[in-house]
Amino acid sequence: GNSVTQMEGPVTLSEEAFLTINCTYTATGYPSLFWYVQYPGEGLQLLLKATKADDKGSNKGFEATYRKETTSFHLEKGSVQVSDSAVYFCALSSRMDSSYKLIFGSGTRLLVRP
Amino acid sequence: NAGVTQTPKFQVLKTGQSMTLQCAQDMNHNSMYWYRQDPGMGLRLIYYSASEGTTDKGEVPNGYNVSRLNKREFSLRLESAAPSQTSVYFCASSSGLWNSPLHFGNGTRLTVT
Numbered sequence: 586g587n588s589v590t591q592m593e594g595p596v597t598l599s600e601e602a603f604l605t606i607n608c609t610y611t612a613t614g615y616p617s618l619f620w621y622v623q624y625p626g627e628g629l630q631l632l633l634k635a636t637k638a639d640d641k642g643s644n645k646g647f648e649a650t651y652r653k654e655t656t657s658f659h660l661e662k663g664s665v666q667v668s669d670s671a672v673y674f675c676a677l678s679s680r681m682d683s684s685y686k687l688i689f690g691s692g693t694r695l696l697v698r699p
Numbered sequence: 700n701a702g703v704t705q706t707p708k709f710q711v712l713k714t715g716q717s718m719t720l721q722c723a724q725d726m727n728h729n730s731m732y733w734y735r736q737d738p739g740m741g742l743r744l745i746y747y748s749a750s751e752g753t754t755d756k757g758e759v760p761n762g763y764n765v766s767r768l769n770k771r772e773f774s775l776r777l778e779s780a781a782p783s784q785t786s787v788y789f790c791a792s793s794s795g796l797w798n799s800p801l802h803f804g805n806g807t808r809l810t811v812t
Binding site: 589617619626627628629630631634636674678680681684685686687689690691692 | 703730732739740741742743744747749750755757789791795797798800801802803804805806
């Protein structure tokens with residue numbers, strides 16, 4: 586079945602460091618790929634998405650490229666800030682009979698120190 | 700801009716008690732979902748409703764029931780709570796169109812003792 590694997594956290598970085606959070610997936614067909622972010626005490630918010638191979642999603646300085654050949658969708662940011670501290674979830678879309686759902690990875694906690 | 704509203708935010712139950720988690724969205728979305736979030740396991744789909752009047756099981760439906768009361772509201776009921784149902788529950792909605800994002804509520808933290 587379809588699945589998403591993320592690197593385990595926590596990831597601890599100093600402010601202005603480069604961020605990579607790895608995400609790989611297993612899927613039949615051509616899913617869309619998403620990154621969601623969860624700040625403490627809140628629900629998940631869409632960060633970025635890509636709908637086909639070689640697409641690059643970007644938002645708030647974060648980027649991820651849909652790599653079909655390596656089945657990956659790694660999240661990157663060139664210079665992290667303390668305010669980026671959160672849990673990041675990689676997800677893929679999977680069709681159901683009459684709708685679709687998102688399948689999530691286990692999440693990666695990012696802690697950015699001043 | 701309310702988006703997706705869940706109530707209550709916190710709840711403590713004793714084993715065997717029942718309760719209903721409420722969810723409402725004001726975005727005129729067709730599809731609604733209930734997920735549970737557990738440490739190290741990401742989010743798992745409990746039930747979903749592709750459109751008003753329909754509901755279907757997700758990955759972990761045992762011990763839960765749902766009602767799509769109207770287009771706006773989708774409730775989750777625990778008939779006889781168990782400690783294994785201690786979790787954070789998230790309601791989400793989407794337009795239902797392929798590739799459209801899910802919009803999440805802020806969650807309900809449930810503890811069953």
